[in-house]
Amino acid sequence: MTVPQLLLPPKLVPVFTGEAMYRGAYGGRGSAKTRSFAKMTAVRAMMWALEGREGIVLCAREFMNSLADSSFAEVKAAIASEKWLADFFDVGETYIRTKCRRISYVFAGLRHNLDSIKSKAKILLLWVDEAEPVSDLAWTVTIPTVREEGAEIWVTWNPMRKKSATHKRFRETPPEGSKIIQLNWTDNPFFPKILNTTRLDDLKNRPDEYEWVWGGAFRTFVKGAYYSKALIEAKKRIDFVPLDPLMQVRAYFDIGGTGARADAVAIWVCQFVGQKINVLDYYEAQGQELSVHLAWLRSRGWGKAWCVLPHDGAHGDKVFATSYESAIREAGFDVFVIPNQGQGAASARIETARRLFPRVFFNKDTTEEGREALGWYHEKKSTDPERDIGLGPNHDWSSHCADAFGLMCIHYDQPDGAPPPRDRYRDRRSSSGGGSWQSA
Structure with missing residues (x-):
């Protein structure tokens, strides 16, 4: 029997091993955190389906007006990148689900859909990507909806402000037993050369924002700020x-x-x-x-x-x-x-x-x-x-x-x-x- 090979940045391996309700990664551009977490949602969905469990994988962002604003494309690409995953899933133009129909993906924006999210049942996994702007109210309302036995909450974000609700909740005072790490381009062994060209250009021509974009630092200045x-x-x-x-x-x-x-x-x-x-x-x-x-x-x-x-x-x-x-x-x-x-x-x-x-x-x-x-x-x-x-x-x-x-x-x-x-x-x-x- 052939054992599937799963390629992840080595620093992420401990995040996904063992038990934990909260898993996450924060950092700068080029770290592969979004693609890695997208792929791992499919791995989890496959495992739960094989166990006979039924439920949904809820992929959320703060803002989502259409599927184009969601993590749909990332999950779709992550599944397609592994043949053994692609064979297990039914991926359409507007949906993703296991072929056995036990596990389905749902994509939602938190800002204007808190009431509908509260009513969702059987959430096995909540993954919030681009989580930096998620409000404290959104976290307070959404987290209790994840109440299935063994369900998990995953969070990925690029830090921006120390005062953000996401920073305070998952980095400043992370939940007990959570597995949340910083992940940057230096931790990504698959970092592409073309992206490195962009990084070096930012280092040379946009040094004021380099550490925020690539190093996972808090944003000190906004482009065009009056007092930068x-x-x-x-x-x-x-x-x-x-x-x-x-x-x-x-x-x-x-x-x-x-x-x-x-x-x-x-x-x-x-x-x-x-x-x-x-x-x-x-x-x-x-x-x-x-x-x-x-x-x-x-x-x-x-x-x-x-x-x-x-x-x-x-x-x-x-x-x-x-x-x-x-x-x-x-x-x-x-x-x-x-x-x-x-x-x-x-x-x-x-x-x-x-x-x-x-x-x-x-x-x-x-x-x-x-x-x-x-x-x-x-x-x-x-x-x-x-x-x-x-x-x-x-x-x-x-x-x-x-x-x-x-x-x-x-x-x-x-x-x-x-x-x-x-x-x-x-x-x-x-x-x-x-x-x-x-x-x-």
Whole structure:
């Protein structure tokens, strides 16, 4: 009897041996992780069918509008690559199943199909490919649907952000007994020469993204990010930044509102020391009350910070009949509100921040999340492939951080040796504060 030969990157062999409910691999391009996991889904389906079991292999991604967006092509190619697998499966234009009909593949997107996935029965294997953007809600709803005896969950992804739900769930605190490894092109003995040519070209011409694309590192910059060059040049200014006890501490807000669906609130804490902007701390939270943000300021030692708000800080909150300005003042903080900068305010913040970036010094240990967001903040482009049209800053998870950072730079920016004009910035400091803006 001929024993089938199964070619896998050697580093993956321990992942698929022995018992485990969770198996997975993360890393950069060219590692063969997707093709290997696709092939192993077929091996598992074949084993279960031979055992007489019935059920489905659910292949999911976060986004799927059609089979073209799914793992269908990968599974089909993986089965075709091994004759002994191809002989066992019935592969059509829109379906894959064992010829005995015991095991069938189902392909689904998680973002808009959570209710239908909850109702699926006899899931023997859930494989989520390109899992980086899968939300915590999707994982929370989907994982309990895998409840057959001996069923497994497989996850493959290219890392992008430390804050992603997939990273936190399967890499930062992986489930007990899981077998999840990092796999890169260097671990793939079948790495093709033509792909190596592409890799070397990226190393030479796109070094900023090389480690993310090929090395499995987190993405530091997005192509076209406003501050990518400035952050690269700022590496020597990312170190321990001490608090100057003689200078005023300032907290610059971007206001997201309250409630679970509100945008995030971002806060940069800094001091203006001579010609330097010393950034001491960064904070971001979503769906929390204002009291939580102020409690964070106090817990970090910033209880005497001057809170600087954008113009909407003087407006009533959509949920509560009060304003951030009045509420923060009532909590004992001094408050400044910068007036509406008018049309083109976002561009003004970006250009001012770019110009002042050489003066910015970041405290390394407390500003990492903020620097990550700045490296992501980028322009939104037209969806028309024939027209390279910029549509202004993309409003995503990074924009709240970037807006607060831009507010800080706008507030710093003034004629040398002169206070800002009174019609430019309004002093909203409480009467208990003492001193003036320029004395800070």
